[in-house]
Amino acid sequence: MKNKTLVIVIGIAVILAVYFVGVQRGLVNLSEDVSASWGDVEVQYQRRADLIPNLVETVKAQAIKEQEIFTQLAEARAKLSGAATLEDKINANEGVSSVLGRLLAITENYPELKQNQGFQDLRIELEGTENRIAVARKYYNDNVKVYNKRIKVFPTNIAANILGFNDEFPYIKAEAGAEKAYEVKF
Amino acid sequence: MKLLRLPAAFLIILLLVTMGLGIVDVQAAEPKIPNPTAEFYFNDFAKMLDSSTGQDIVRLGESTFKSTEGGQVVFVSVDTLNGSTIEEYSNAVFNKWKIGTKDKGILFILSKQERESRIEVGYGYEGVLTDLESNKLLTKFSELNKEKGMDEAVKAIYLDICSIVNGDGDSVQYPNSSETRRQTNIENSFVEEHPILAAIAGIIILILIILDFILTGGRVTFFILRMAAASARRGGGGRNSGGGGRSGGGGSSSRF
Numbered sequence: 001m002k003n004k005t006l007v008i009v010i011g012i013a014v015i016l017a018v019y020f021v022g023v024q025r026g027l028v029n030l031s032e033d034v035s036a037s038w039g040d041v042e043v044q045y046q047r048r049a050d051l052i053p054n055l056v057e058t059v060k061a062q063a064i065k066e067q068e069i070f071t072q073l074a075e076a077r078a079k080l081s082g083a084a085t086l087e088d089k090i091n092a093n094e095g096v097s098s099v100l101g102r103l104l105a106i107t108e109n110y111p112e113l114k115q116n117q118g119f120q121d122l123r124i125e126l127e128g129t130e131n132r133i134a135v136a137r138k139y140y141n142d143n144v145k146v147y148n149k150r151i152k153v154f155p156t157n158i159a160a161n162i163l164g165f166n167d168e169f170p171y172i173k174a175e176a177g178a179e180k181a182y183e184v185k186f
Numbered sequence: 187m188k189l190l191r192l193p194a195a196f197l198i199i200l201l202l203v204t205m206g207l208g209i210v211d212v213q214a215a216e217p218k219i220p221n222p223t224a225e226f227y228f229n230d231f232a233k234m235l236d237s238s239t240g241q242d243i244v245r246l247g248e249s250t251f252k253s254t255e256g257g258q259v260v261f262v263s264v265d266t267l268n269g270s271t272i273e274e275y276s277n278a279v280f281n282k283w284k285i286g287t288k289d290k291g292i293l294f295i296l297s298k299q300e301r302e303s304r305i306e307v308g309y310g311y312e313g314v315l316t317d318l319e320s321n322k323l324l325t326k327f328s329e330l331n332k333e334k335g336m337d338e339a340v341k342a343i344y345l346d347i348c349s350i351v352n353g354d355g356d357s358v359q360y361p362n363s364s365e366t367r368r369q370t371n372i373e374n375s376f377v378e379e380h381p382i383l384a385a386i387a388g389i390i391i392l393i394l395i396i397l398d399f400i401l402t403g404g405r406v407t408f409f410i411l412r413m414a415a416a417s418a419r420r421g422g423g424g425r426n427s428g429g430g431g432r433s434g435g436g437g438s439s440s441r442f
Contacts, residue, residue, distance in 0.1 A: 040434065121318055128317030128438060131273045135435030 023159040030147040034169050037140040038086070041172065044133040045093045049080065051129065052100070055122050059103065062113045066106050073099050087170045094172070097133075100126070137172045144169040217270040219282045222260075226283075226427060232263040232298040239337045243344050250348045256287025256429050257311070257351045261344055262295045272297060272439050276306040286310060286431030292347055293433070296340075296442070303327060305347070307436035315350050320438035322360040323347070328442040329361055 056070065076099045079092040104123070107113050114120070148168045151160040160166070223229045227247030228240040243261055250259055260283070267275045276295045285291030289310035296303050305320040323343055330339035346358045398406045 044434075124318055124321045124438060128320075128436060131437075131439075132435040134273065135277055135433075 020159055020163065023156055024163050026156075027147070027150065027160060027163070027165045030143070030150060031165070031169075033143045034140070034147050037136065037143045040136040041133065041140050042089075044129060044136050045089075048100075048126065048129045048133065049077070049096070051122060051126055052077065052096075055100075055103075055119075055126065058116065058119045058122060059107060059113065062110060062116070062119075064106060064110060064113075069099070069103050069106060073103065090170055090172050094174070097130075097174070134174070137174065141171050144171055217268060217275050217278050219275075219278050220264075222283050222428070227258070227260055229260070229262040232265045232296070234263045234296065234298060234336055235340060236337050239341055242341060246344065246348055250351060254290065254351050257290040257292075258286045258429055258431070259292045259294070259344065259347050259351065260285050261340065262293065264295070264297050266299045267297050267302070272300070272302040272304045273435065276304045276437075276439075277433055277435055280306050280308065280431070280433040284428030284430045284432070287429030289431040289433070290351070291429065291431035291433070292351065292437075294340075294344060294347060301441055302439060303442045304439040305437045306433050308431045308433045309436070310431065311351060312434075312436045314355075315347070315437075317436065317438045319350070319355075319360075321440060323358075324438060324440040324442070326359075326361050328440065331442055 052073070056073065060070070073096075076092070076095045079095055080089075083089040083092040104126075107119070150156055151165050151168065220229075220231060225240065225244045228243045230240060247259055250257060262279060264275075270278075272295070275297070276293055279295065280291065280293050285293055286308045289308040291308035292311055292315060293304075293306040293308075295306065303324050305315070305323060307315050307317075307320060323346055326346075327339050327343045330342055349355060349358055395404075395407050398404055
């Protein structure tokens with residue numbers, strides 16, 4: 001009788017161990033996917049940030065009325081460098097998106113700026129970068145969705161909790177309308 | 187009872203492990219993408235072009251695949267984007283068709299109803315064909331389309347893209363440049379240019395094959411066929427299908 005109980009206890013322990021190993025491996029894989037796709041997003045965010053000084057220079061040279069946009073852009077960029085957590089970084093970058101979108105919308109009112117070859121090229125580069133961000137963001141969000149679902153769904157959620165996979169990854173929500181301003185028209 | 191315990195435990199383990207590893211597959215909503223044609227390089231779904239243009243493009247696409255060791259330049263025309271943006275649509279096509287070996291792929295896509303054009307560049311070619319150059323090519327496409335018609339415009343841009351991925355980007359002419367525009371006709375094949383010579387060559391080969399069958403029972407013919415089949419297997423991987431490429435959204439879009 002004693003033997004039987006022992007066998008059952010060991011049996012359950014083995015089952016649980018195998019299960020936990022399975023959950024752990026699965027979640028590590030998924031969170032690595034999220035991290036990798038976040039890396040791609042960050043590369044594109046950086047690429048865009050690198051274009052901003054040139055853009056500001058070109059636009060400033062044309063003397064536009066709406067000077068407050070440059071202050072807003074400077075503030076948005078300051079937030080960028082101050083961001084530490086993933087969520088802060090996402091918010092700061094989406095903040096940059098919306099200010100940039102507004103800046104480009106403003107430039108629509110300045111025909112001489114639109115004629116400027118340097119500005120035209122910058123716009124195309126920005127448009128390309130914005131599209132790369134959109135693609136990278138989609139992959140990132142897809143991966144986040146899989147991971148977040150997994151750690152919330154029963155019974156994985158119990159094991160995930162015990163193993164320390166508690167935190168959901170934040171989604172990147174695109175600023176509505178921010179991308180529209182990038183359409184290059186001739 | 188005792189006999190049942192082992193299989194039951196096994197079943198439980200299996201159940202738990204599969205739940206742990208997860209077989210739930212989350213699929214995001216994607217634009218509906220058609221399958222590529224058998225030619226792969228030329229997919230005129232919107233029927234905007236001549237079939238001879240298609241032959242020229244397929245020929246050029248295949249030679250580019252060989253000369254660039256796996257690079258693929260694909261042309262697609264669609265009737266409508268079904269509400270997607272051209273960027274979303276072309277990225278979905280690119281990644282579904284897996285254009286290009288080692289991500290060396292380029293997609294040139296037109297949508298008929300929306301009058302949108304896009305050149306989507308795979309990761310492997312992002313440094314070779316920049317967004318700016320893509321945009322200039324699309325501007326050139328739009329101008330050529332007005333001047334010479336759709337067939338000539340598509341051929342010219344397709345040839346330009348192939349030149350660029352072949353490392354011959356300097357020969358590509360962009361609009362607004364002072365130099366004269368280069369002839370952009372795709373070279374005709376030997377058969378089309380010298381039909382009589384080709385026919386004579388064909389007859390000679392036929393006679394040789396007949397002689398071979400009479401004298402050696404076709405040994406030489408079979409040997410050559412085997413060699414050809416073997417080299418086609420070696421060199422032909424991915425020739426008329428995707429090479430596994432991915433795109434991160436590089437390239438440019440424009441209206442035409």
